[in-house]
Amino acid sequence: MANDDVIDTLNDLIETSKDGEYGFRTSAEYMRDRQTQQLLLARAEECRDAAARLQALVRELGGKAEDGGTAAGAVHRGWVAVKSKIVDYSDCDILEDTERAEDVAVARYRAALKQNLPPHVHAVVQLQAEGARRNHDQVRALRDQARALRA
Numbered sequence: 001m002a003n004d005d006v007i008d009t010l011n012d013l014i015e016t017s018k019d020g021e022y023g024f025r026t027s028a029e030y031m032r033d034r035q036t037q038q039l040l041l042a043r044a045e046e047c048r049d050a051a052a053r054l055q056a057l058v059r060e061l062g063g064k065a066e067d068g069g070t071a072a073g074a075v076h077r078g079w080v081a082v083k084s085k086i087v088d089y090s091d092c093d094i095l096e097d098t099e100r101a102e103d104v105a106v107a108r109y110r111a112a113l114k115q116n117l118p119p120h121v122h123a124v125v126q127l128q129a130e131g132a133r134r135n136h137d138q139v140r141a142l143r144d145q146a147r148a149l150r151a
Contacts, residue, residue: 001116007063009112013125014054014066016108019101020047020135027098032091036142040098043135050128057121092146099143102136109133 024044031037055065109129117125 001118003061004063005115006117006121007058007061009115009117010054010058010061010121010125011063011066012108013112013128014051014058016105017047017051017054017128018066020044020105020132021051023098023101027094030089030094036091036095039138039142043138046131046135050131053124053128057124090146090150092143092150095139095143095146099136099139102132102139105132106136 021044024040024047028037028040028044031040055067058065106129109125109132112125113122113129
């Protein structure tokens, strides 16, 4: 895989990680349950750290690292904020939206792992993909708990 293609793949994952950071922070802001709020803030920090690691890899490869999320991620966060203000937006609703965002992150990491990345880059992406999957599964479990309480 050409160096520029590796950098493009990493920059896409940086945007994904930044979307995760910002998304988890936004979800935490509107979450009523304090324990879940703290968990989401911890996931935001993990996403921030993941982006920083990917940015370092891009610089090592001689590229210019992205430093923000995607437009779609910004729209999603805005939608969460708007919905929380105009409707009875429950913790379960927030977790459902957060899970959908994590579906996107998992898919983007899965696609990146199909690329012919250099071994040291692949190792980092693999580790972060496992983290994205763990985040998704944890949010889904919290969502399931919230649904059970609502039923």
